[in-house]
Amino acid sequence: KNEVEQSPQNLTAQEGEFITINCSYSVGISALHWLQQHPGGGIVSLFMLSSGKKKHGRLIATINIQEKHSSLHITASHPRDSAVYICAVRFNNDMRFGAGTRLTVKP
Amino acid sequence: IAGITQAPTSQILAAGRRMTLRCTQDMRHNAMYWYRQDLGLGLRLIHYSNTAGTTGKGEVPDGYSVSRANTDDFPLTLASAVPSQTSVYFCASSEDMNTEAFFGQGTRLTVV
Helix, strand or coil, X not given: CCCEEEEXXXXXXXXXXXXXXXXXXXXXXXXXXXXXXXXCCCEEEEXXXXXXEEEEXXXXXXXXXXXXXEEEEECCCCHHHCEEXXXXXXXXXXXXXXXXXXEEEEC | CCCEEEECCEEEECCCCCEEEEEEECCCCCEEEEEEEECXXXXXXXXXXXXXXXXXXXXXXXXXXXXXXXXXXCCEEEXXXXXXXXXXXXXXXXXXXXXXXXXXXXXXXXXX
């Protein structure tokens, strides 16, 4: 059983739509990360959360520790947001990753 | 060097050969990590280092070894490569184990 489950696996949206990607985990964690991987392969850290909510530009990440759930929202989506979004959780010295959500935003 | 750099960017390697993947960061980060990324399995932690001089095993350490002689460098060695080690390898670093990580550009390794 994977400790980190993401949904959906694939998501296609029209430019301007509001996007939500979900992440559920089954272990006690010290932090949760949202990463972005572009088609070229590079990985960028978007957020690190241990509680509450963070916002950066059009991106918003929330976490509910009691429910072991996090969401990544993208407002006013744009084709340049097309990428794979990966949820990762840190517990002890380990890090476990979700399989990723492939987002395609069409103009 | 700016940030975190991996070398080589890609490599085709004969099975049984020894290979070292290099990773260097100039941010003076204490923690460094090696991951492999495989289709359908996502990223998995191979080894990590909390600080220079210490290393630890991640989720999939077998067949790999690491060293952390100084803060900047964290090489990953495959002593005798096997085809199942064909993957994309990412090195990352962070200020400590509880801060955001910065990733290298990845090394695509094919073992034939």
